[in-house]
Structure formats: structure tokens, C-alpha cells
Amino acid sequence: MTPLRSFAFLAFLMVFSSTGTTRAAMEETTNLINDPFQSTSCLDAQMYCEQTITPAIEQDGTLTQFLRDERKEAKRTESWESIVPEERMKQMKVPETLALGCCLLFGECALESGERNENRKLGARVLEEAAKSKEKSEQVPEITFLTANAHVCAGRTKYPCDSERVKLFRKASRNGFHSAALTAAEILITRYGGEYADKEGACGSKSATTGEMTFPEANDPADAVVAKSLLKPLLATSLDKKAKTRLKELEKIEETLIGGGKLEPDVAMQMADVVVDIGLKILIGVCVVCVVFKFRETRLVSAAFAFLCKITGASAVRRFYRFLRGDFDASARVNAGRAGSRAEMRAEAKRMAKELYKNGKKKET
Numbered sequence: 001m002t003p004l005r006s007f008a009f010l011a012f013l014m015v016f017s018s019t020g021t022t023r024a025a026m027e028e029t030t031n032l033i034n035d036p037f038q039s040t041s042c043l044d045a046q047m048y049c050e051q052t053i054t055p056a057i058e059q060d061g062t063l064t065q066f067l068r069d070e071r072k073e074a075k076r077t078e079s080w081e082s083i084v085p086e087e088r089m090k091q092m093k094v095p096e097t098l099a100l101g102c103c104l105l106f107g108e109c110a111l112e113s114g115e116r117n118e119n120r121k122l123g124a125r126v127l128e129e130a131a132k133s134k135e136k137s138e139q140v141p142e143i144t145f146l147t148a149n150a151h152v153c154a155g156r157t158k159y160p161c162d163s164e165r166v167k168l169f170r171k172a173s174r175n176g177f178h179s180a181a182l183t184a185a186e187i188l189i190t191r192y193g194g195e196y197a198d199k200e201g202a203c204g205s206k207s208a209t210t211g212e213m214t215f216p217e218a219n220d221p222a223d224a225v226v227a228k229s230l231l232k233p234l235l236a237t238s239l240d241k242k243a244k245t246r247l248k249e250l251e252k253i254e255e256t257l258i259g260g261g262k263l264e265p266d267v268a269m270q271m272a273d274v275v276v277d278i279g280l281k282i283l284i285g286v287c288v289v290c291v292v293f294k295f296r297e298t299r300l301v302s303a304a305f306a307f308l309c310k311i312t313g314a315s316a317v318r319r320f321y322r323f324l325r326g327d328f329d330a331s332a333r334v335n336a337g338r339a340g341s342r343a344e345m346r347a348e349a350k351r352m353a354k355e356l357y358k359n360g361k362k363k364e365t
Contacts, residue, residue: 045150052142056095067100097126098140102123123150127151128150145172161202178234178238182231184227185226193249231247
């Protein structure tokens with residue numbers, strides 16, 4: 001092989017290998033969008049730690065000494081993982097768990113003995129272990145709310161619409177935290193709506209090859225049902241405006257999906273809505289009739305009823321019916337013009353006919 005041919009062959013191999021590597025890298029799907037729920041969760045968790053846990057630690061000498069000893073041991077071993085293994089997480093008391101969790105998340109513990117992100121994840125895991133305990137959750141319900149926000153803030157799950165997040169926030173909502181229910185519903189709506197709700201593609205995957213954004217978990221009707229069940233109770237709370245906005249957004253997404261053929265309409269729900277609407281209309285109608293009947297003799301209601309009969313033609317039908325029955329006295333009106341005169345003449349003729357009939361009967365007897 002000549003030097004020129006060998007060089008060309010080597011160049012061909014280099015180009016082919018680089019092309020294969022580039023293609024493999026381009027075919028990988030990745031999601032480079034920031035977590036839309038992380039900032040809010042970090043603010044909520046940090047606020048709770050700073051306003052509740054930190055003052056409690058400062059006032060309790062036992063907790064202060066506990067944190068001092070833990071930090072000293074972590075510096076010695078240069079690792080928080082070895083200081084707080086999983087077995088010890090389960091054995092720790094609630095005050096110790098809250099103190100260490102907040103310290104690892106937002107305190108000085110996060111900056112010591114290891115990487116900050118790993119320490120924050122460890123702090124979130126410490127809180128999660130405590131939240132799993134029914135006894136500890138009942139003792140301090142706030143730990144469920146702090147755990148859910150810490151889980152998102154520390155990035156324990158990279159997928160923003162992960163079901164584990166929804167599970168934690170729903171658990172916190174059952175303990176009376178309405179904002180947790182709202183967050184869980186927002187996650188479900190974002191995941192359910194796909195490209196219609198997730199404009200940034202936080203819950204989707206973007207292909208490096210085509211740049212196309214896909215939403216593999218979108219359009220699941222179960223997510224919409226759960227989101228509605230979380231939002232409707234919030235209409236009676238201080239979060240009613242946000243809940244109404246999210247419900248309208250969810251209804252709009254459903255209409256869009258049904259119109260696009262991506263979702264079948266729920267016949268049972270539609271029938272239920274129709275029945276409820278008809279029932280409400282009947283109830284309102286009965287109430288209006290009862291009120292009108294109660295105040296039928298008042299001047300205002302009488303005038304309104306007379307005007308309504310006039311514009312609808314009911315009064316004309318009523319007069320014609322009385323005319324057919326021969327109820328002239330009731331239908332005759334004072335100063336009614338020629339129609340009134342004719343009615344009076346008919347009434348007089350009827351009266352005279354009755355008198356003649358009676359006189360004839362008397363003569364026969």
C-alpha cells in the first residue's frame with residue numbers, strides 16, 4: 001500500500017469513527033430544562049427551617065450540642081454518609097431529625113465534609129425516613145410538608161413530574177397543608193397536558209438528533225382525575241383563586257385533547273354534568289315560582305305578572321277561553337269600546353233568555 005493510500009485509509013477510519021461517536025451522542029435524549037417546581041419548594045423548605053427549626057435549636061441546648069457533636073464527627077471522617085447511615089436515620093428522634101435535616105439542607109452542615117449537593121440530598125433522605133414513620137408523622141405533621149419540599153429542592157428525583165413527588169405532596173396535603181395539594185395538582189397538570197401545559201418541556205425529553213420534544217407520560221386521564229380531586233377542596237380555602245385558575249387550565253387542556261382526537265370524552269361525567277345542570281335549573285325554577293306565588297297580591301308582582309302575560313300573549317288566550325265559556329261578565333271591561341258594548345249586549349241577551357226560560361217553566365207548572 002502506498003503512503004498516499006495508507007493516509008487516505010487512516011483518514012477514512014478517523015472520519016467514520018468520529019461520525020459514529022457523534023451520531024450516538026446525538027441520539028441520546030436529554031432534558032436540559034430547569035425544574036419548574038424546585039425554586040418554590042426551596043423557598044418553602046428554607047422558610048420553615050429558618051422560622052421554626054433554627055429558633056428551636058438555639059433555645060434547646062441539647063439540640064445545639066447534638067449538632068456540634070455531629071459536625072465534629074463529620075469533619076473527622078470527612079463524610080456525612082458514614083455519620084448518618086440508614087439504620088441511624090430510623091432511630092433518630094424527631095427533633096434531631098429536623099435539626100440535622102435543616103442543617104444539611106440550608107445550614108453550615110451542607111458546606112462541610114463533602115459536596116454540598118450530596119449533603120443536601122442526604123438531608124432530604126433523613127427527613128424522608130422520618131416521614132415514612134406513621135408515629136413521627138402524627139407527632140409532627142409538619143415533617144411531611146418539609147419532606148416533600150426538601151425532596152424537590154435537593155433534587156432527589158431529576159424528573160420534575162416524578163410520581164414520588166406527587167406522593168409526598170399528597171401525603172402532606174392529607175395532613176392539612178393546602179399548598180402541598182396545589183403543588184401536587186400542578187405537577188399532575190403539567191404531566192397530563194404535555195405540550196399544551198408544559199411549554200418549557202420540563203416533563204418531556206428532547207432529542208438531540210431532531211430537537212423534537214416528546215412527552216411519554218402525557219394524556220393519562222388518571223392524572224386529570226387526581227388533579228381535580230386535589231383542587232376542588234381548595235375552592236373553600238384561601239387558595240381558591242389559584243385552584244380556580246388551575247381547574248380552568250385543566251378543562252381547557254381536556255377540551256383541546258378531545259378536539260384533537262387524543263382523548264375520548266368521558267360519557268359518564270358528561271351525563272352527570274347534564275343531570276346536575278337540569279336539577280339546578282328545576283330547583284331554581286321552583287324557588288322562583290314559590291316566591292312569586294307568595295307575593296302574588298303585591299302591586300309589584302301583579303304588575304310584573306300582567307306585563308309578562310301581555311308580552312307573551314297569555315292574556316289574549318285567557319280572554320278567548322273565557323269568551324268560549326260564555327263568561328262575559330268576567331271578560332267585560334269598563335269603557336272597553338265596541339268590544340265592551342258587544343259583550344254587554346251578549347250578556348243582556350243571555351239574561352233575558354234565562355228569564356224567558358224560567359217564566360215558561362212556571363206557566364207549565
